[in-house]
Amino acid sequence: MGEAPALFVEDLLSENTNGFALKSKGSQTTTIVSDKTYLIGGTDDESTSTIEVQIFNRSTGQLIVPKVLGTKPKQCKGHSAVLLNEDRILIVKGDSSPDDCTWFLEVDTKFVRQQRESLETEVVAWSKGIRGEAEKPIVISGPSGVGKGTLIAKLMKEFPSMFGFSVSHTTRAPREKEKDGVHYHFTDRSVMEKAIKDGKFLEFAAVHGNLYGTSIEAVEVVADEGKRCILDIDVQGARSVRASTLEAIFIFICPPSFDELEKRLRERGTETEEQIQKRLRNAKTELEQGQSGGIFDHILVNNDLEACYESLKKLLGLEGIVSTTPKSLSELVDLPAVHSVSKIDQKILIICRPAEVDKASKQLFVLDVSALKGGAPGRTRGLNLYAVDTFANGVDGMKQL
Ligand SMILES: Nc1nc2c(ncn2[C@@H]2O[C@H](COP(=O)(O)OP(=O)(O)O)[C@@H](O)[C@H]2O)c(=O)[nH]1
């Protein structure tokens, strides 16, 4: 935290109009949102490989470094910034791979306001823009031994390119066949507690005497692979996610009877008698809460495994669907490093500077942000980016966009 030099402040103020950010120093952009000016990128510190954020508060005259949540975008040669809906800044990166060129810095979304309150500090959050309509994550809950893992494994095996598992963190010890980073990130309690304090977790809960939690990154890496995320979390976690800004589908799995649940848990043979007793005690509360309404959209009884799996596929709209490869990204475009942006309603025009025309495949690109969904924590879905064939229609053609 420190005072901004007066000259620099004047530069910032004179360079901004209507919330549009213009280049100020090097590859830094400045964007005004009410009494704050967001300085994005272009720090003098060459060691940073990610785009940095500072906030100049014009009421107090202070320059601060906020807590930055979410995965940060990598530095690039040039970027533009446009304020959208007063709550997020769209960053268009030049010279970046097509699936890495649009990012959102959330400055006053519901998630950011929630985090600002709970972390008691200035907060911003990055959320990468994903083209097209990615599907909502799926939250699966149910008592220990009911068959959540078995059902999820079947789904991932049949549709490997469609679904990705959100790998949780836990302080419990690994079971014999469990792999670190695949089934869970097995973690020390102190490390996990620090990460929770730093705002790295979407949700967390104490379950059967251990700490479990979903990191924001766990959900983001699945979205980055173009897959639909599956979360296997307990009822407390499902409740937290329900209250969060992550839009998801919530499914609760029930056993056909309590005796059958106990039988499955014993036959799995992964817990000690004491642990089994604890899980069965907790199962009673979980079954009550899970079926009492308010959290879950669907309840499935896992009696016959195949029948339950078919019901799961049906409610996910997968009946009769053959596994497909992820949507092709081949028609994506390369944006030039040097470009300017302007906003018309919910469309952002990205115009290539003349010097860059030869390098870029097209001169004008349109980014349609009218159907944005999701956002931090997680990715921002629903972006549509397309190239427009030259200026053949002149300025009139552009206006029609
Ligand atoms: N809240 C929350 N619960 C989790 C998370 N990961 C796993 N759980 C839940 O923790 C409970 C215990 O999981 P685990 O130790 O793998 O045992 P299992 O359910 O018997 O296979 C289950 O109800 C899981 O759904 C997480 O990230 N957050």
Ligand SMILES: Nc1ncnc2c1ncn2[C@@H]1O[C@H](COP(=O)(O)OP(=O)(O)O)[C@@H](O)[C@H]1O
């Ligand atoms: N419908 C079912 N009928 C009989 N056994 C089942 C069924 N579903 C799962 N199981 C078995 O029950 C045990 C617990 O399943 P698991 O998927 O590990 O539960 P969870 O992940 O909910 O703790 C496993 O041994 C699994 O093979």
